[in-house]
Amino acid sequence: MAPAFPVQLLPAAQSGLTPPVRHFILRTDCGGDCLAGRGQKMHFILSTFGSAGDVFPNVALALELRRRGHQLTLATNPYFAELIESYGLAFEPLGTVKNYHACISDPNLWNPGKSFAHMFGFLKPVLKRQFDIHAERSGENVVGISSCMGFGALMAQDAHQIPVITMHLQPAVIWSDIQPPGLPGMFGPKWLQRIQFRIGERFVIDPVVCPFLNAWRVELGLPPVKNIVRWWNSKYGILCLFPDWYCTPQTDWPQPVLQADFPLWNHQSDAALADELQTFLDAGDPPIVFTPGTANAHGREFFAAAVQTCQTLKRRGILLTKYVDQIPPSLPSSIAHFNYVPLDRLLPRSAAFVHHGGVGSTSQGLLAGIPQVLMPLAHDQFDNAQRIEKLNAGASLPATRFNARRLTDLLKPLLSSDEVATVCQGYASRLAARDGIALAADAIERRVGVETKT
Known part of the structure; x- marks a missing residue:
């Protein structure tokens, strides 16, 4: 960080x-x-x-x-x-x-x-x-x-x-x-x-x-x-x-x-996806992926808002964190939790990415060519959020205002915008050489x- x-x-x-x-x-x-x-x-x-x-x-x-x-x-x-x-x-x-x-x-x-x-x-x-x-x-x-x-x-x-x-x-x-x-x-x-x-x-x-x-x-x-x-x-x-x-x-x-x-670069990018994850991805539409960061042990409210947002939008979701106690105790079948998945393997099969705004996650969202919503907390995250907005590749929502209603209001137009989709794919093309x-x-x-x- x-x-x-x-x-x-x-x-x-x-x-x-x-x-x-x-x-x-x-x-x-x-x-x-x-x-x-x-x-x-x-x-x-x-x-x-x-x-x-x-x-x-x-x-x-x-x-x-x-x-x-x-x-x-x-x-x-x-x-x-x-x-x-x-x-x-x-x-x-x-x-x-x-x-x-x-x-x-x-x-x-x-x-x-x-x-x-x-x-x-x-x-x-x-x-x-x-x-x-x-x-x-x-x-x-x-x-x-x-x-x-x-x-x-x-x-x-x-x-x-x-x-x-x-x-x-x-x-x-x-x-x-x-x-x-x-x-x-x-x-x-x-x-x-x-x-x-x-x-x-x-x-x-x-x-x-x-x-x-x-x-x-x-x-x-x-x-x-x-x-x-x-x-x-x-x-x-x-x-x-x-x-x-x-x-x-x-x-x-x-x-x-x-x-x-x-x-x-991500650890285990060259490994096969876990059977449970592969089954979930194959079972329906591309999910929205949520993570507050690998070092964030305080994401309970973030994930609660994620679950509610997915249900409001009638979208599938994937929650990423090693800290299982942050995850709501009972998830609907349309939402899955995993401790870790290489983002370069997961995000290209996803509809959108909601995260804390670290530069590693931000760049992986750009590589995948999908819209992002950043919830900056500290460190470099506010700057990355502003840059994503200037690039027209997504939006930001500060942690002090982060809730399901506001997140839903931001994600809904991003998910349906052809213009945003085209812009995001353009950045993915730029980064394809990796x-x-x-x-x-x-x-x-x-x-x-x-x-x-x-």
């Missing part, structure tokens, strides 16, 4: 210190200091925090880079260890499964005014381990690839000159004065949003992070940092895993920008000076 901030002020700008040229850096045509000669293989350390929507793209990228002959280490919460190791990837734990469950069980995770401090409280104990994972390999041809909350990786970059690429799955975390992302708590013309952003940056975000980071930096003999949501973008490069038609790169974004496309991960690997190899061979 992308981090959520009080007032949802999520900027980006120059970050860290430029990695000094190391003994194996060669000047080539990669647009700057490159870390390898043509054909030389690298050791990439991919690290992330969050839900399946954050981990899946890292697994996909690790698999692609490994296919190209590079060495890979993937670091995240051990809640995902079994999944990662099932693909034969080297795994380093960050935190504990107990802490993962404690983080997602607290409703503050979904409160826009409290979620950033909540998340950072769980990150602090593991950031030094993230630092060590990089520092222990400082004598190798190592490049870190980390999410925007990868403060431990960025500290290793500053302390040990280990280059880090910040990987952004969503545009919401890259602030632009020219075209601000759509974030809750911000309103009015762009000049007013700039003021709101800088107030939040100075008085809300930095006070949460800077005391911890700067005390640590004193221990490492490093100068203090501020403007954390600018510093979190590595000056070595930021990798954007979304297409330019979803969000046009702005001239005031930190540079260099490595542009790719949506990763569009080459986001390959493009990302190409961009990374160009940045580090490795010859790209796909």
